[in-house]
Amino acid sequence: MKGTAITYFPEIADIYKAAETIKLIADQTPMQQNIRYSKQYGANIFLKREDLHRVRSYKIRGAFNKISSLAKEELQKGVICASAGNHAQGVAFACNHLKVQGTIYMPVVTPRQKIDQTKMFGGDWVQIILEGDTFDDSQKAAEIHCKQEEKTFVHPFDDPKTIEGQATIGLELLEQAKDSIDYIFVAVGGGGLASGLCATFKALSPKTKIIGVEPAGAPSMKTSIEKGELVQLSQIDKFIDGAAVQKVGKYTFPICRDNLHKMVTVPEGKVCQTILELYNRDAIVVEPAGALTTATLDDFAEEIKGKNIVCIVSGSNNDITRTAEIKERALLYGNLKHYFIIRFPQRPGALKEFVADILGPNDDITHFEYSKKSSRENAPAVVGIELKSSKDLEPLIQRMKTNNFYGDYLNDKPDLFQYLV
DSSP, X not given: OEEOOOOOOOOHXXXXXXXXXXXXXXXXXXXXXXXXXXXXXXXXXEEEEGGGSTTSBTHHHHHHHHHHTSOHXXXXXXXXXXXXXXXXXXXXXXXXXXXXXXXXXXXXXXXXXXXXXXXXXXXXXXXXXXXXXXXXXXHHHHHHHHHHHTOEEOOSSSSHHHHHHHHHHHHHHHHHOSSOOOEEEEEOSSSHHHHHHHXXXXXXXXXXXXXXXXXXXXXHHHHHHHHTSEEOOSOOOOSSXXXXXXXXXXXXXXXXXXXXXXXXXXXXXXXXXXXXXXXXXXXXXXXXXXXXXXXXXXXXXXXXXXXXXXXXXXXXXXXXXXXXXXXHHHHHHTTOEEEEEEEEESSTTHHHHIIIIISOTTOEEEEEEEOOOSXXXXXXXXXXXXXXXXXXXXXXXXXXXXXXXXXXXXXTOHHHHHHHO
């Protein structure tokens, strides 16, 4: 599905005005050098810690700037928004702070942590409605409600005031940086933050290159830029909920198309690896969208050597109940977790033989599903095996085949894999 872009570019004066507004409720977030990444890439890698806002994401900037700009009559009627979670918290906080009634639509699949936080920040000033499977579904429902009630829609990314609010991150970076910034890596969902940074740096530091980063399962901006027109994706992977949209903004698309140095994607599994590394090695808790920018550094290893690099850590609203899924995706991406259909001979000692003679010394069974349903010679089981090294996979398969245990490999059969595991 295609759409029509709108020509708009933020004025630097409006971004400075937004910065004054946001100072009322948000402190400047730190720009911290990461020693581990700096050594790894031979560059000066800094993290802009937008996860340290009171709502734990940069979305408070755009939401508060937009709602603060409304006329008294508009504020009295109330506001409506749609959000995958972070914008919802920014709107909820702004509604509570400004004493404005707000209705917030969120996808049914939104992590419980984000819903609870939105309720906490909004208090009695917000009503939460769960609608649809994606952000786009929620947005459609919110827009219908908005027209019926004649309220103001507070868009999470496709609104000039929202974009100008997000753009204030750029002002802070230029104030905090001791030297010029060569590259900025920014996560892209709808494109509001990327558009704001493009505007700030085009005006104040035009040599800085801005790299947009999307999930591989939701490449809405990259696809639109490649096709030269606004495109709506028919299907997306919703795992990186903070950056998974089917269609980017009419305002944001032309800004990103004309001003981003490059638009790239990162596999969801690699993002999961990065989440675990940031937690285990840097004691930084990020949500999936917050790990996008550091997850792509490998792809720019040669290009960024000796440069000053900033990665925007966009948010940390991660639900701890997702940890098992994050680990699973990371292991699958790293080629360390494998699922098989194993044909077990229906005789005593078959499982013991499999464990002793087929598995390697460092292999671990993490999933086992078996039931004897017939008197046939062999009975199948679904077995998940975690390896110490990806190099152990082929020898493992060969031992299975040699000893007549091998039935099928499920990792490369996505439909069957999703159904069985």
